[in-house]
Amino acid sequence: MSTSTGISRPQLRSLQSDLLGAHDRQILKVVAMVDKLPVRGHADQFIAPLRPRLATLRPSRPVNFTRLLFSPLDPMIVVPTTWKRDALAVPRSALLPLSHQVRAGLGAEADEFDRLLVPLTNLHTSEIRSVGLALWPRAATVLAAAQPPEEWADVTGLQAADYRAIADLAATVLGASGGIESLAWAALHGKPPANHEIEALLNDALATGTGAFAIIATLLAARLPHAQPVFIAADDISSRRGEPAVRRAVDQMIDTTIDGIEARLEDTVQLSQAAASLRSVVGLLEDLELQCSSRPSRKARIVQLRRTIDTTSREKFSEALDGRLLRPAEALADADDAQVCALEAAARDLRRFEGVARRLGGADHYDNSLRAAAGALKPRGDEPPQTMVDRVRLIEILQGAEAAAAAMAG
């Protein structure tokens, strides 16, 4: 079977896997090349698995109309294969047709947005946000009134009936983006939103309907550094209203958030991305645990999820420690600069990962593993001085300066 790039899926996967194993600088080069293409098309497919890593690397990248348009929906965008009907999610394949509709609906105004975006990169966060705040409400109006485009089923692989739900979800989010972005922006700059601000946003959504309420609450829980205040605000509103439909909307938000955790972990392929991904998952789990303490069935699901993630994390860590560090390090004496650099990057990835993973339990497991790894890396008398230094550095990354100094002293 071949992809739309003209190469087979195994070939594409192999290329993507090579890319995922590349150094940060190589990744940045590839992404810069893709960004310079006049028509990106299939190249986006090639770099798609890099998205979580790019979120960490934050390279300077041009921002195009479609990327800006749907940036408020980011946490809800899923790969088409995992999208489910009735889920609070948008399949990535729907973005381009929706973007074309918005562009057509805006007419000459869309060109003006393009012009504003030309000198900007993703690092001009403040300027990008200003352009977005002008674009999103206009786009929401267009999408709310739009009809399915003719090519919808061909381009997206979705049914015509799916269009309305997806377009409405996008319109709801884009319509509320001013408020959401304002809270997320403040939180990003160290000013967590007050409870009444979250409640105000949710009440506005509820005025539109329980569907919008569920969408906005889910998005806020994903966008803010801590989901707990959103859960509390949604609960409070639900209790005050006492309506089953609102309760169901809150439940849908919680379930979507839990589903999202599972999906997020499945998406994480590389250890370099794993720590960042796990950090947000652990934070969400902790918030969910507090939220679900009075719902035994859901609490049990979360406890089970936590156990699963803990077990998976330990396995992933042990596997990576062995496969990405200890086994390659056996050839350290013959390693060139790039290989040593890769080993050090792997050691740092492992430390970042275990730093988060031990919040799920298993501190002893990680301590013992790191101690054993440092022992295996101990300098050997018969190796050249450069190799000894390389070993000391790996030990320093894994266990700290004291262990490294001790290893160096012999």
Place this chain on the structure above:
Amino acid sequence: MTSSDDTGKQLPAPLQDFLPTTFLERGIAVPFTTPMLAGSRTRPGERNAMELIVPNPSGGRGVYILPWDDLSALCRPTVHDARLTSVIAHAQGVTPTTIRKAARETAAIGLAGRAAAAAARNAEKSERQASLTVNFELLLALVRRVENGASGAVNPENERPAELERRARRAIAKIAPELGRTHESIANALEQIAALYSSIGIGASSSHGRVPSLLARLLRMRSELQSFMEAGSGDVAQEADLVAGALDLTTNCTKLVLADIRASAADILALLRRWLAEPDPLSQLLARPEWLLDGWDRIVALWETAELHRGQEETLGEICNLIPSVPREIGHWVNHQLNIDAELHRHHRKVVLLEDWRTGRSVMDIVFRNETLLEHAA
């Protein structure tokens, strides 16, 4: 890295108002990789012992001034920093040049990674090459001056190397009696002067030296800051304004000092006479750009690599903590051309307004970032 609680040693109270009057009192920036030692400096203490000046790790006002050996009272340094501390303790004299040599010697071992080691070795090689180039430029100047445009002579720049060497020897032989020195002492003097000018460059190499290159990078950074300053009245704009102000002061002073230095080299015979009669004042003049720019190589590296790490906006706050204070001694260097009191007053006011920042990333990530800075500031 641990706090003083783990080591059992008590820290003295931080010195609240650290406003050094001389560059030596300000100390020399040490490129530590341990996050808690960011912005640390060293200077000679009493009875030749060395002191460590560390910005208050809490992010609050003031600095800690500790005996050099008491570094462990503050934190547990990386292996690289422990070695650097030991190398510096054995260095001859405390100047930006000796500290840079110590830093390169330590980095070259590889304790901050192979890339930093390669950068340190390359920087040493470039400096040796720069010294040879300046020596060559001095010989060209000497030949031109002594031959004084003798008719029929090929321009020394276009001369074959063997012939140029012969003409240079002849020029030295001609001026040696005039200066009351032997040929060898003149040749040695030219080499010594070349070593001192190597970071500044001279003649055709005057834009390639380490100092002019660093100055150009700082000016580029200053121009990039403009867009952040124009962004509004938020924290970022204020931080950019603070950094830009410090950069203006530093680069303007450096340009003036460089102009003085270049003027001193305009007449090669006068330069030689000055060196042979009293080398110390000339050495001190030539060292001024190093003192002025000390610490800024790391700041510009931080800025240039910001997008690989945290982005320029986030990095600005960190840079604000690293801006070197400007001692009043600068007034003696540039007062004839700049109202330094007004400049210093303006700068210090801004520093007081914006003094509290610390980052919250993991120690290991910051150590790694600091190691990459060594590649860009070797």
